[in-house]
Amino acid sequence: MLIELKNKKDCTACGACYNICAQQCIRMSSDDEGFLYPEIDTDKCVQCGLCEQVCPVINGKNERFGDKPAAYIAWSNNSKFLEESTSGGVFASIAAMLLQKNGFVYGAAYNKDNVVEHIEISKLQDLKRLNRSKYVQSNTQKTYQSAALHLRNKEKVLYSGTPCQIYGLLSYLKLKRISTENLITMDVICHGTPSPKLLKEYIKWQEKDKKSNVTSIAMREKRHPRRYFSVPVTKVNFGDGKSSELAANMDYYGRFFLGEISSRPSCYSCSFKTIGRISDLTIGDCWFSRAITGRTDIPFDVTLCLAHTEKGKELLECAESGLTTVLVDLEKAVKCNGGMIYKSAIPDNRRAEFFKELGDTPLDELAEKYFPTEPKHESWGLHKIKELIKMLPVVYEKYYFSNKKKEFDNRCKRVIPPEAYVKKTI
Numbered sequence: 001m002l003i004e005l006k007n008k009k010d011c012t013a014c015g016a017c018y019n020i021c022a023q024q025c026i027r028m029s030s031d032d033e034g035f036l037y038p039e040i041d042t043d044k045c046v047q048c049g050l051c052e053q054v055c056p057v058i059n060g061k062n063e064r065f066g067d068k069p070a071a072y073i074a075w076s077n078n079s080k081f082l083e084e085s086t087s088g089g090v091f092a093s094i095a096a097m098l099l100q101k102n103g104f105v106y107g108a109a110y111n112k113d114n115v116v117e118h119i120e121i122s123k124l125q126d127l128k129r130l131n132r133s134k135y136v137q138s139n140t141q142k143t144y145q146s147a148a149l150h151l152r153n154k155e156k157v158l159y160s161g162t163p164c165q166i167y168g169l170l171s172y173l174k175l176k177r178i179s180t181e182n183l184i185t186m187d188v189i190c191h192g193t194p195s196p197k198l199l200k201e202y203i204k205w206q207e208k209d210k211k212s213n214v215t216s217i218a219m220r221e222k223r224h225p226r227r228y229f230s231v232p233v234t235k236v237n238f239g240d241g242k243s244s245e246l247a248a249n250m251d252y253y254g255r256f257f258l259g260e261i262s263s264r265p266s267c268y269s270c271s272f273k274t275i276g277r278i279s280d281l282t283i284g285d286c287w288f289s290r291a292i293t294g295r296t297d298i299p300f301d302v303t304l305c306l307a308h309t310e311k312g313k314e315l316l317e318c319a320e321s322g323l324t325t326v327l328v329d330l331e332k333a334v335k336c337n338g339g340m341i342y343k344s345a346i347p348d349n350r351r352a353e354f355f356k357e358l359g360d361t362p363l364d365e366l367a368e369k370y371f372p373t374e375p376k377h378e379s380w381g382l383h384k385i386k387e388l389i390k391m392l393p394v395v396y397e398k399y400y401f402s403n404k405k406k407e408f409d410n411r412c413k414r415v416i417p418p419e420a421y422v423k424k425t426i
């Protein structure tokens with residue numbers, strides 16, 4: 001049977017069908033919102049049915065109460081990795097270890113046109129391209145095929161991506177009967193993936209505003225990284241040598257991402273977000289490292305890790321990975337992350353209207369319409385004073401932690417529903 005897409009929310013664009021089709025009659029093409037979907041050339045199709053068999057959405061089974069993972073917080077001992085990563089640099093440390101063993105690493109990178117796609121690297125100097133979260137949907141291209149070739153040759157592979165991409169890869173390898181013995185899979189705690197069209201419009205607006213071409217974007221650059229806190233900013237570099245920096249939640253792109261208005265339809269009912277998963281490791285942010293551990297010697301920028309397999313645990317615990325790890329209580333870890341491990345985001349009810357306007361209305365106008373900067377209940381003066389206080393490192397540190405403690409206690413009062421432990425298998 002030919003794969004048939006009845007509802008857009010049933011396709012994650014993992015690309016498993018595109019990778020498996022031997023006739024090459026599937027291509028991934030963008031819809032009006034800018035998201036990729038498979039398009040089938042029915043004239044070339046031989047009705048082999050592989051595209052339907054490989055789809056992890058169609059074939060995923062809910063396994064009641066999969067094994068509970070071991071929870072850790074971890075950070076890289078390499079200060080450069082820490083600086084160039086989103087949180088604790090766990091991905092960079094493990095990837096570097098694999099590259100030193102002549103392995104191949106797959107992850108999301110900007111291409112020369114600032115479009116995010118999955119690429120393969122085999123050299124340490126290219127690792128910087130993969131580090132850091134790019135909060136946009138990445139195109140997996142034919143990476144499942146190339147990872148499979150390396151695995152067939154008994155070479156080591158690390159594949160990182162969103163949970164749906166890891167399910168797509170594992171489903172592809174299962175159907176191809178390729179051993180996963182030399183494979184490490186690492187998925188992120190995923191908020192949802194915004195549209196590549198939004199990123200394109202953001203770059204267009206930046207270039208017009210700054211009258212120079214965008215050369216690179218870092219969506220979570222660490223400003224003022226210190227031991228106990230850092231301020232995430234979106235940093236854009238331009239061809240004329242200048243750059244712009246804005247707190248991630250104030251930046252136009254960040255406002256749409258965090259405002260739950262720009263993600264793919266499937267992200268709002270993601271079936272791959274469970275506490276137990278089929279990847280080896282799940283990585284995400286940990287905003288309460290000191291509160292979870294009760295220790296005061298833990299740095300701010302750490303990664304929350306869930307090890308689902310023995311391989312995952314070994315990676316975190318072995319000295320070669322260059323990580324410092326602390327085992328933590330799973331329930332506390334899940335609660336403090338705020339639920340994104342197992343819950344889908346709820347879409348803003350203006351989402352359809354927003355996508356109708358995206359592309360026709362300049363991005364600054366859209367941002368001011370949908371997510372105006374100045375909170376209405378606060379005077380401009382008070383808002384500016386608060387902003388100033390946040391920028392004063394010492395004052396901020398005190399202010400931040402008194403608020404964090406209250407937030408943490410509140411989060412821990414919430415209960416994790418039992419269905420969150422149900423694991424999806426293929």
Ligand SMILES: Cc1cc2nc3c(=O)[nH]c(=O)nc-3n(C[C@H](O)[C@H](O)[C@H](O)COP(=O)(O)OP(=O)(O)OC[C@H]3O[C@@H](n4cnc5c(N)ncnc54)[C@H](O)[C@@H]3O)c2cc1C
Nearest residue numbers: 085086087088089090091107108132134160161191284285
């Ligand atoms: C779209 C997205 C949404 C996220 N939402 C949350 C969230 O709500 N809560 C939370 O706790 N953590 C979230 N994360 C994870 C978080 O941003 C960090 O990636 C995580 O804390 C690991 O940090 P790190 O320093 O160890 O590695 P990093 O330096 O962040 O390395 C990240 C890895 O993720 C891969 N990656 C980057 N961008 C993409 C992409 N667009 N698609 C697929 N793979 C990608 C890279 O290849 C790299 O392997 C999200 C990540 C992404 C990509």
